[in-house]
Amino acid sequence: MIYAETRSSLKLVGLMLVATLLGGIILWAAQRAAPNALQGADKARIEATVRDYVLAHPEIIPEAMRLLQQRETGKSIAANRAQILEPFGDAWIGNPKGDVTLVEYFDYNCGYCRSSLPVIAELVRRDPNVRVVFKEFPILSEQSVTAARLSLAAAAQGKFKPFHDALYAAGPVSEQTMQQAAKTAGLDLAKAAAMTPKAEAEIAANRRVAQTLGLTGTPSWVIGTKVVSAALPLEELEKAVKEARAQS
Structure with missing residues (x-):
């Protein structure tokens, strides 16, 4: 019972804070439109009205929070634009x-x-004006990290796509499947070993950006100012691309 009451109290405090913030935003906009036009009584009345409205209609809070999150995500994407959009080697299609x-x-x-491979391929086939960049984000196992290093080496040698497709086609990552994918792609393993520090730096940079963007798993997508951590069907990817295109 105490826990439930605490949760209710915290929720009420949250609602009041949102109401206050919204009231402050409205006041700020009004003052920008007509500097010095609002008197103390007007400010108090507007704040009370906004607060009462939010408390009576709490369903607007998730939408407000979503828009705020999108705005902050857009700022993070802009701040890390080069690291996000620039491919490593030929890791793009x-x-x-x-x-x-x-x-x-x-x-x-x-x-x-x-399972997203054919979806991405179909997106590129249907939309001749889209570019797809692949970013290594190995989070599931140590073998994922080893595979990411080899993939980056393949990208540096201009052989990303053959390696990428071959390793996914081989099933779960293992020493055997990685070696086979490297052989299929024609990867120079000596050069791959020599560039390990560079590959490690790229993986670390990707992880840093992923944390900044709040990526929660794989696959995760960055499309325009939007971030999604989930497997998406073709229709959803096309919708996101359309929205990004409209914003540009």
Whole structure:
């Protein structure tokens, strides 16, 4: 009972804070439109009205929070734009000059990432003006990290796509499947070993950006100012690309 009462109290406090914030925003806008026009009584009346409305209609709070989160995410994307949008080597497909870039953060041990391969291929086939960039985000196992290093080496050698497809096609990541994928792609393993520090730096940078963006798993997508951590069907990816295109 005490726990339930505490939760109710915290919820009420949260509602009051949101109401106060909304009231402050409205007051700020009004003052910008007509500086010095609002008197003390007017401010108090507006704040009370907004607070009462929010408390009577709490359903507007999730939408307000969603919009606020989107705004903050957009700021994070803008602040890390180069690291997000620039591919490592040839880790991209589609139109190199496409007007929308879709970024996938993936892990080779992620079954949902594997199932997204044909979806991404179909998106590129149907939309000749989109570019897809692949970002290594190994979070599921140590073998995922090893696979990410090899993948980055393949990208540096201009062989990302053959390695990427071959390793996913081989099933769960293992030493055997990684070696086979490297052989299929024609990867120079000596060069791959030499660039391990560079690959580690790229993985660390991707993890830092992923944390900043609040990515919660794989696959995760960055499309325009939108971030989604989930496997998406083709229709949802196309919708997100359309929205990003409209914003550009």
